[in-house]
Amino acid sequence: MDYALYLRGLVNFNDNLGIFGFISRQDLSERDQNAAKESFESFKELVARFPESRYTPDARLRMNYIVNSLAQSEVHVARYYYSRGAYVAAINRAQSAIADYRDGPALEEATFILYKSYDALGMTELRDDARRIMENTYPQSLYISKGFKAADNPWYKFW
Secondary structure, eight states: OHHHHHHHHHHHHHHTTOTTHHHHTOOGGGSOSHHHHHHHHHHHHHHHHOTTSTTHHHHHHHHHHHHHHHHHHHHHHHHHHHHTTOHHHHHHHHHHHHHHSTTOTTHHHHHHHHHHHHHHTTOHHHHHHHHHHHHHHOTTOHHHHHGGGGTOOOTTOOO
16 A cells, blocks of 8 residues: 555656656746645655655655745745736745745745845835845845846756
8 A cells, every 4th residue: 555655646746747847857846736736645645654664765755855846836936926016926925935835945035035025015124024034044145145146047048
């Protein structure tokens, strides 16, 4: 039974790749997250029901990866909203990522989106709070010095 749960999780995990996913090296967080959520649930059931299974360590690693991917997906959406001038929507998505996915690498950018969105809306007190959080939590952050350019490094841009 543990192997069946593991395989179900793997099928949904790899479903995100698509036919050209390997070639394009597209980030899984940029795609629909339903398959990732189903994969997470399968791995979660495996870990809960069969903690001593030989597949459990790999399932835990994949669960961690999926959580980070889900957080990054929220941040992608928040960044899109910010770029379109929908600052309230960007704030909501960034706050959702911070509240739902603790300690993920994407939370640094989510905090920066909060800071920039509050600044664009003229909410100086919240902007300053977000800036303080950013400086205290991520003291070496490139977002503070470079802004959104810190995240722009896609594989297809050569210039």
